[in-house]
Structures are given as C-alpha cells and as structure tokens.
Amino acid sequence: MTDFPSGFRWGVATSSYQIEGGVAEDGRGRSIWDAFCEVPGAVAGGDTGAVACDHYHRWPLDVALLGDLGVDAYRFSVAWPRVQPTGAGLVERRGLDFYRRLCEALLERGIEPFPTLYHWDLPQALEERGGWRSRDTAMRFVEYATVVHDALGDLVTKWTTFNEPYVSSIVGYGEGRHAPGAREGHGALAAAHHLLLAHGLAVREMRGVEGHEFGIVLNQSPSVPVSASERDVAAARRHDLLLRRQFTDPLFGGRYPEDYEEVFAGVTDLSFRHDGDLAAIGVPLDYVGINYYYRQHVADAPHRDPDPATRTAIDIGIDTTRLPDVPRTAMNWPVEPAGLTETLLGLRDRYPDLPPVYLTENGCAYPDRPGFADQERIDYLRDHLAAAREAMTAGVDLRGYFVWSFLDNFEWAHGYKHRFGLVHVDYETQDRTPRASYHWYREVLARQRRSTD
Ligand code: PNW
Numbered sequence: 394m395t396d397f398p399s400g401f402r403w404g405v406a407t408s409s410y411q412i413e414g415g416v417a418e419d420g421r422g423r424s425i426w427d428a429f430c431e432v433p434g435a436v437a438g439g440d441t442g443a444v445a446c447d448h449y450h451r452w453p454l455d456v457a458l459l460g461d462l463g464v465d466a467y468r469f470s471v472a473w474p475r476v477q478p479t480g481a482g483l484v485e486r487r488g489l490d491f492y493r494r495l496c497e498a499l500l501e502r503g504i505e506p507f508p509t510l511y512h513w514d515l516p517q518a519l520e521e522r523g524g525w526r527s528r529d530t531a532m533r534f535v536e537y538a539t540v541v542h543d544a545l546g547d548l549v550t551k552w553t554t555f556n557e558p559y560v561s562s563i564v565g566y567g568e569g570r571h572a573p574g575a576r577e578g579h580g581a582l583a584a585a586h587h588l589l590l591a592h593g594l595a596v597r598e599m600r601g602v603e604g605h606e607f608g609i610v611l612n613q614s615p616s617v618p619v620s621a622s623e624r625d626v627a628a629a630r631r632h633d634l635l636l637r638r639q640f641t642d643p644l645f646g647g648r649y650p651e652d653y654e655e656v657f658a659g660v661t662d663l664s665f666r667h668d669g670d671l672a673a674i675g676v677p678l679d680y681v682g683i684n685y686y687y688r689q690h691v692a693d694a695p696h697r698d699p700d701p702a703t704r705t706a707i708d709i710g711i712d713t714t715r716l717p718d719v720p721r722t723a724m725n726w727p728v729e730p731a732g733l734t735e736t737l738l739g740l741r742d743r744y745p746d747l748p749p750v751y752l753t754e755n756g757c758a759y760p761d762r763p764g765f766a767d768q769e770r771i772d773y774l775r776d777h778l779a780a781a782r783e784a785m786t787a788g789v790d791l792r793g794y795f796v797w798s799f800l801d802n803f804e805w806a807h808g809y810k811h812r813f814g815l816v817h818v819d820y821e822t823q824d825r826t827p828r829a830s831y832h833w834y835r836e837v838l839a840r841q842r843r844s845t846d
Contacts, residue, residue, distance in 0.1 A: 397782065399845035402505070402793030403838050404466035405459070405815065406754050408512035408556065410442045411802035413472065415449030419487035422478025424514035425524070425565075429572035440808025446800050446818050452495055458816060458825060459799065460502040463838040467504050468753055468795045469495070470512035470556065473537055480516030481533050489544045496548040506549050507795075509610060510538050510595070512556040513565075513572070520573050525562060525584035528665065531591035538595035542602075550604050553682060553753075554595050557612040558588035558640055567706035570806050578660035581706035582639075586665045589643055593673035600676075610682035610753045611640055615735045616689045619715050624693035631656050631709045632691045643674045645681075645744035656709055659701025680792065682753030683740070685777070687722075688732035690715055723758040723811050728773060730780040737784035737791065749790045752781055756797035758804070758811035765817055765828040774830065778837075796834060800825065 410426045430441035448455055459467055473480060475488030496506040519530050565571040567581030596607045616633040618625035638650040694712035698704040720728045740747055757773045774796060785791045801814035809820055815831040
C-alpha cells in the first residue's frame, strides 16, 4: 500500500448531528433530527444527538487528535440550523464563528477543511413548510449555501453541497427510517429532485471565486441480482435506478433515466420537473465524492402495496435481504471490497464526463474488542484501500480517501449502538481512546509521506 500517487489526499470524516451535541448552544435552531429522535421507537434505545461526542465543546481536543493522526484533510459538515436557526433569513453569527474557529485550527495543523453543507439536519421550520417535498426548500438552501460560502470562503476551497441525497430523500421521505420519517411515493421522488436542483443552483451561485472547487457526495454500490434469472436482473436494474441512476444520470449524463417513468408509473406525475432543471442540475463539477460500504444483492419480489397511488418510493418490487455467505460487519453489511472497484469502474464507464473522484466515506462498525484491538476494522480498511488502488490502476481518477469515521458517533436510527470510529468514545466520560486502527492508519499515512517525499 505504498504506491498511492503523491498528492493523494488522506482523511477522515464525520458529520454535524452525529458528533456535535450542543443542540441548544449559541442560538442553534431545531432540526428534523431533533424532532425525529423524540418520536417513540424512531431511534434505537431512545438515543438522541443532544450530547453525542460533545464535539461542539471538545473540538480543540479533537483537532489535536486529527493532527496526531496525520491526515491531510478532515471532512465534516456544517449544521444549517446553527447558521440559520429557522432555515431562512436571520443568520446566527455564533454558529458561523464555530466553524471558522474549527477551520482555522485545522489549517494551523496543515489539515484541509473539507466541509459538506448538508448532512441531513434540515431546519425543522422548513420541514413544517414541506421540507424537501417543496421546491422552495431548494431556494432556501441556495441562500444558506451562499451565506456559508461568503463566511468561510477565505478558509475553505473544496465545497461539497450534499451528503447522499438518496438517504435524505428515499430513506427520509420514502422509507421513513430517517427524519422526517415519512412514507411517501411522490413526496420522496420530489425530494430527490429538489435536492439535486438545490445542489445545481447553489453551485451556480457560489462559483466564481478563484481556486474554489465544488462537488457532491453520493452513496454508491453495485446492485447485483441474486440469480441470472430475467426477473432478478430486472429487479436489480430497478434498484440501481432508485439508488444511483435517478441521481447520477441528471448529474453527469444530462438526462433523466429512461426507465424512471415505467418504474414509478402511477406513483408520481413528475410535476416537480420544470423546464431548465436538468441544465441546472448538470452544472459542471470539480469532483464527486463516493461513499462505499457494501454491495447490494437484489431479488425480484411482489410490490407490498399493489396500488401505485398509495405506494411508497421504495416499494419497487425488490427484496434486498438475501445476502451472500461472506463475513458481515456489526451492521450486518457484507464485507465485499471488490464491490468498491466495481463501483468506481462502473461510474467511469457510464459517464464519460465524470469529474475526479474522492472516496469520501468507507469504514465499518464492529463490536468493541478488549484493549481497543480492532483488527477487523484494520482488515476492512486495508482491503478496501487495495480495491480502490486497483480501480486507479484501471484508470479511475481517484484523488483521496476518507475513513468513516474519525470518532464513534450517533449512528442515526441505530443510536450509539454501532461504533464506526478509529477513536473510541466513552459516552459517560467523553474520553477519547484511539483504537488499533487509528495507530494503523497513522502508520499508513506516515509511510505514504515518506515514500512520496
Ligand atoms: C453513511 N441507511 O450513509 C452516512 O453518510 C453516515 O452519516 C453514516 O454514519 C455512515 O454511512 C454509516 O452508516 C448511510 O440506509 C447510508 O440507513 C445509508 C443508510 C445510513 C447511512
């Protein structure tokens, strides 16, 4: 693993609601995740992000740990409700100042801040006006993005609009497993479209500063049929539309997927598509971030709701529970590094105009081991790095790699049960303890630096 090119960026990633806590500090407004955590049964153990890793107060310590790790870049997200408590108008200076201090401290240690503007914490006030179902939320996002861009533009050069619009729209408004917990068809598909539109319009608005680069982060993985039967192959193709092509075709192909109307017939009337939207969404990007965790295995299955008019967006006649006989992580995700190579090659082959790629998330949860000896995580990361390297050898323009996650954190609907961190967090004392994987990654980074010096 000593053969990554010089200039390749090495980092770790987190997100605001998952680590910050301090939800009532410095004028922060309520987000859809604060509200969702109050719904009985929504989050395992009744956990919430109210305290999380208390990063809002302990960030200097966390930056010191990042410095010691030796990363070139740190991917985090900006909480919209800290910057605009009601999602519109009024700007909370103290919220922006928090991120300024963080960025300055990172830069002092030679770590590039790599912020994402939206990692799922929509101001609750906007949800009450329709949330991402509403086109107006896209306009509000453009305003928010420009506020942050103006405030941090002297410290940050790489600007990521959204983390995983699939999860915000389909898991949040279709499946209901994430905030705001809706189970809709048309609403979820409208949300997906409005997230893409918000991305395109915001990049168009922010562009112009010399040296600034813009991108979006997508969760990607191959959708593999469980058999070669025509039905399973068709099911995998529908799944690929839901998870990937409804986002990547407009972003990088200048088109809506050709099978969209057939798969969602009767679910949506497409009234959210306006003239000019495709051109806005297809704004040229400087990079795309890919989050990869595992391969999707898809079988044909009957629709749960036979009536398209009341069907949710995820009810597309598929079963994704038939997993192969391979090792699993604590999330029950199959460990399949080859799926990462396939993902990167597949994207490159489908979109000739694909911008340079960063792997903006890759990692795993495992039960805690005595002495923080997380050999399984080391194996996972090593094998996925090798798979990424293979894709580069095959011509993929991969520019960097970020481990998910720097710290154990609030794993959404799973609460604090699953631990993804290179650093263990004791939620009673807030003590941070680097795991074996932290020391391993530190050594990988040191070796890279030596070999490319
Ligand atoms: C990512 N789901 O994606 C997120 O970007 C992180 O915030 C998260 O902690 C990490 O993966 C590990 O789960 C997810 O469908 C993608 O439930 C999909 C889901 C959850 C998270």
